[in-house]
Amino acid sequence: GAGVSQSPRYKVAKRGQDVALRCDPISGHVSLFWYQQALGQGPEFLTYFQNEAQLDKSGLPSDRFFAERPEGSVSTLKIQRTQQEDSAVYLCASSLFLENQPQHFGDGTRLSIL
Amino acid sequence: AQTVTQSQPEMSVQEAETVTLSCTYDTSESDYYLFWYKQPPSRQMILVIRQEAYKQQNATENRFSVNFQKAAKSFSLKISDSQLGDAAMYFCAYRKDQGGSEKLVFGKGTKLTVNP
Numbered sequence: 001g002a003g004v005s006q007s008p009r010y011k012v013a014k015r016g017q018d019v020a021l022r023c024d025p026i027s028g029h030v031s032l033f034w035y036q037q038a039l040g041q042g043p044e045f046l047t048y049f050q051n052e053a054q055l056d057k058s059g060l061p062s063d064r065f066f067a068e069r070p071e072g073s074v075s076t077l078k079i080q081r082t083q084q085e086d087s088a089v090y091l092c093a094s095s096l097f098l099e100n101q102p103q104h105f106g107d108g109t110r111l112s113i114l
Numbered sequence: 115a116q117t118v119t120q121s122q123p124e125m126s127v128q129e130a131e132t133v134t135l136s137c138t139y140d141t142s143e144s145d146y147y148l149f150w151y152k153q154p155p156s157r158q159m160i161l162v163i164r165q166e167a168y169k170q171q172n173a174t175e176n177r178f179s180v181n182f183q184k185a186a187k188s189f190s191l192k193i194s195d196s197q198l199g200d201a202a203m204y205f206c207a208y209r210k211d212q213g214g215s216e217k218l219v220f221g222k223g224t225k226l227t228v229n230p
Contacts, residue, residue: 033217042118042205042220043159056217089157093218100166102149103218105159 002026004106006092012112013082021077021109025094032075033103034067035091043091049075050097079111087113116141118208120221127196128229134181135191135224137206145211148182148189149218153203162204165189167211193226201228 005024013019025032030051035043036059046065048056051072060067064082069075079086089110093103117140127133139148150162165173165182172180177194193200203225207218 035218040222042207042222043218044220045217048217059217091157091159093159100147102161102164104161105151108157110157 004092004094004104006090006106006109008109009107010110010112012114014114015082015084017082018078018080019082019111021079021090021111023075023077023092023094023106025073025075025092026104027073028096029094029104030072030097031095031103032069033093033095034075034077035093036061037089037091037108039088046077046090082111082113084113087111116143116208116210116219118206118219118221120206120224122224123222124225124227126227126229127193129196129198131196132192132194133196133226135193135204135206135226137189137191137221139187139189139206139208141187141208141210143210147209147211148180149207149209150178150180150189150191151205151207151220152200153205153223154201159205163191196228198228198230201226 032049034046037043045059047067049069064080066078089108091108093105095103146167148165151159163175181190203223205223206221210216
């Protein structure tokens with residue numbers, strides 16, 4: 001497709017379960033970002049990939065959060081041993097690695113932890 | 115660290131009227147970008163308008179324009195001739211000017227309601 005694709009759109013999990021969220025960026029986009037958006041808040045940065053290299057993971061809230069992009073295209077955000085505070089919308093964005101290029105966002109995955 | 119502040123949690127406007135959304139930011143950088151994104155209930159962040167800090171001229175995109183005051187670190191969005199489809203959350207965002215690797219820093223958003 002032409003845009004950033006995220007799946008699933010909704011995910012419900014019980015506390016303690018592991019979840020995996022997928023992001024398929026726009027073809028040719030080198031940069032890929034993950035953001036977490038809590039209810040009623042603006043998105044907050046989690047991690048950044050340049051191709052397959054994870055260059056910034058300063059926003060990951062704990063070691064339960066893990067992201068990968070092994071072939072430099074599709075990325076997966078994994079959350080282990082989920083907790084209720086992990087409930088949020090997880091947004092993925094991609095961009096060309098050029099100055100002045102905007103980030104293009106997917107529709108996000110709404111994660112609810114029961 | 116850079117911060118972005120949107121002081122208006124909610125705003126409303128009558129259809130066809132003009133509304134201004136406020137945004138201030140804090141940074142020690144001289145080169146950066148500022149953005150306004152729109153997020154409808156569908157959740158997808160849609161870029162509305164962007165401004166390069168080195169440009170003195172305010173950006174405009176059809177009915178959307180900004181008032182960029184670099185010294186005051188202010189970046190407001192004006193929507194003219196408001197339409198029902200403009201109703202959404204609006205987020206102001208900041209990004210350092212370092213190629214394509216820099217994250218966006220968002221404000222908390224302003225919910226815009228457009229009344230018919």
